[in-house]
Amino acid sequence: MKQIDVCLTPELLHLHAMDNTIVIVADVFRATSCMVTAFAYGVDSIIPVATIDECQLWQERGYLAAAERNARKVDGFELDNSPFTYMQEMIRGEKVAMTTTNGTYAITRSRAAVKVLVGSFLNLEAIARYLRSEPYDVLVLCAGWKGKVNLEDTLFAGALVDRLKSHFMTAEDSALMAWRLYQQGKDNLLSYLANSSHIRRLQRLGIQRDITYCLQHDLYDVIPVLRGNSLVSMEL
Amino acid sequence: MKQIDVCLTPELLHLHAMDNTIVIVADVFRATSCMVTAFAYGVDSIIPVATIDECQLWQERGYLAAAERNARKVDGFELDNSPFTYMQEMIRGEKVAMTTTNGTYAITRSRAAVKVLVGSFLNLEAIARYLRSEPYDVLVLCAGWKGKVNLEDTLFAGALVDRLKSHFMTAEDSALMAWRLYQQGKDNLLSYLANSSHIRRLQRLGIQRDITYCLQHDLYDVIPVLRGNSLVSMEL
Numbered sequence: 001m002k003q004i005d006v007c008l009t010p011e012l013l014h015l016h017a018m019d020n021t022i023v024i025v026a027d028v029f030r031a032t033s034c035m036v037t038a039f040a041y042g043v044d045s046i047i048p049v050a051t052i053d054e055c056q057l058w059q060e061r062g063y064l065a066a067a068e069r070n071a072r073k074v075d076g077f078e079l080d081n082s083p084f085t086y087m088q089e090m091i092r093g094e095k096v097a098m099t100t101t102n103g104t105y106a107i108t109r110s111r112a113a114v115k116v117l118v119g120s121f122l123n124l125e126a127i128a129r130y131l132r133s134e135p136y137d138v139l140v141l142c143a144g145w146k147g148k149v150n151l152e153d154t155l156f157a158g159a160l161v162d163r164l165k166s167h168f169m170t171a172e173d174s175a176l177m178a179w180r181l182y183q184q185g186k187d188n189l190l191s192y193l194a195n196s197s198h199i200r201r202l203q204r205l206g207i208q209r210d211i212t213y214c215l216q217h218d219l220y221d222v223i224p225v226l227r228g229n230s231l232v233s234m235e236l
Numbered sequence: 237m238k239q240i241d242v243c244l245t246p247e248l249l250h251l252h253a254m255d256n257t258i259v260i261v262a263d264v265f266r267a268t269s270c271m272v273t274a275f276a277y278g279v280d281s282i283i284p285v286a287t288i289d290e291c292q293l294w295q296e297r298g299y300l301a302a303a304e305r306n307a308r309k310v311d312g313f314e315l316d317n318s319p320f321t322y323m324q325e326m327i328r329g330e331k332v333a334m335t336t337t338n339g340t341y342a343i344t345r346s347r348a349a350v351k352v353l354v355g356s357f358l359n360l361e362a363i364a365r366y367l368r369s370e371p372y373d374v375l376v377l378c379a380g381w382k383g384k385v386n387l388e389d390t391l392f393a394g395a396l397v398d399r400l401k402s403h404f405m406t407a408e409d410s411a412l413m414a415w416r417l418y419q420q421g422k423d424n425l426l427s428y429l430a431n432s433s434h435i436r437r438l439q440r441l442g443i444q445r446d447i448t449y450c451l452q453h454d455l456y457d458v459i460p461v462l463r464g465n466s467l468v469s470m471e472l
Binding site for chain 1 (some may be wrong): 381384386390410412
């Protein structure tokens with residue numbers, strides 16, 4: 001039987017085998033929710049980069065640039081880390097370069113996997129359906145916050161375990177813990193997350209609307225997949 | 237207000253500040269439960285060592301030696317990793333050298349803290365009472381399993397957060413997650429743990445009795461504390 005496992009932060013990724021495994025990267029507040037939204041709105045590709053300097057280089061080559069640090073937009077870039085930024089006609093067919101605090105780092109760390117997919121609550125069922133049809137093991141990689149675990153990405157991991165549990169074995173306690181937390185919180189994720197560190201951080205920034213949006217399940221039928229250095233939309 | 241935080245595995249310890257902090261190391265199945273039991277039964281001191289060779293050297297100097305690898309006793313040593321081994325008159329006043337898969341590693345990694353205490357469900361309230369009376373922040377260090385997180389140590393962390401939450405702030409999501417899991421499982425920890433990886437591993441070894449024992453709360457009023465290279469019993 002195929003296995004599903006959960007890596008609670010990129011700091012623990014070296015403990016997981018990635019051969020024969022599809023990695024799903026989740027940074028639901030807000031990088032991977034932005035990426036999924038961008039593909040739903042017709043972006044051509046997104047290149048995740050590690051640094052702001054690198055992002056600027058791509059901008060000079062004609063890419064739209066999106067940069068965030070500590071949950072704030074970096075000056076001089078077109079796009080920020082709010083999913084609403086990506087719901088506009090100007091992004092259709094465009095190439096985007098994106099750097100974020102945690103999400104792009106997690107993606108670039110996962111290159112050794114069979115495939116790297118971008119997950120969020122917004123495309124949860126699209127991801128789940130695809131994984132059920134594939135022969136590979138699954139590793140959900142939570143982007144976390146500066147190396148530490150966070151509740152929102154863990155809940156996404158738990159939601160995916162929940163959708164896949166009749167097709168996959170859960171190998172390790174992290175998958176069990178994520179699933180248990182999701183079971184406990186799923187009926188009202190917003191209030192369940194109310195005391196979490198990132199929500200408190202985001203609320204100080206006044207982006208409650210983003211949070212509510214990012215917690216919606218199954219809004220889009222798109223799967224961003226890493227091909228070479230870029231994310232593109234998988235043909236479904 | 238003082239803070240309580242939870243480090244879910246020693247692999248994440250570098251992300252936590254340890255100055256001004258008391259670290260509580262938990263490896264409830266079974267190293268730290270053994271240690272607490274040993275002090276309750278009058279052992280003089282326990283020296284936690286990293287390797288089996290080192291353990292043997294102490295044995296040659298007259299220490300009782302306890303060594304376990306992969307949840308099994310190592311040949312040639314007097315004591316194993318079952319708490320029932322420590323409930324005998326022969327250990328009273330003795331010095332013990334102990335090496336385990338995860339627990340002693342976690343203890344030796346924590347030396348930079350103000351104090352390092354050994355925690356288990358067996359001495360939960362003794363630990364909680366002491367921490368309430370001290371001015372320091374608290375970090376619960378879960379020993380985990382070979383670098384990965386495990387459910388049982390996380391539940392211990394959640395239990396300690398539960399006992400301290402009116403006196404301490406929870407700084408990070410890991411503390412919140414541990415507390416939520418404990419809330420969910422506390423009425424029947426044994427069945428809550430039934431699907432966890434370590435329980436499955438231990439059940440194969442036929443040590444159900446150890447598991448049931450280690451989950452009992454507040455059995456002993458002892459606190460092992462690291463002093464130099466050895467654990468000794470704190471004067472209460």
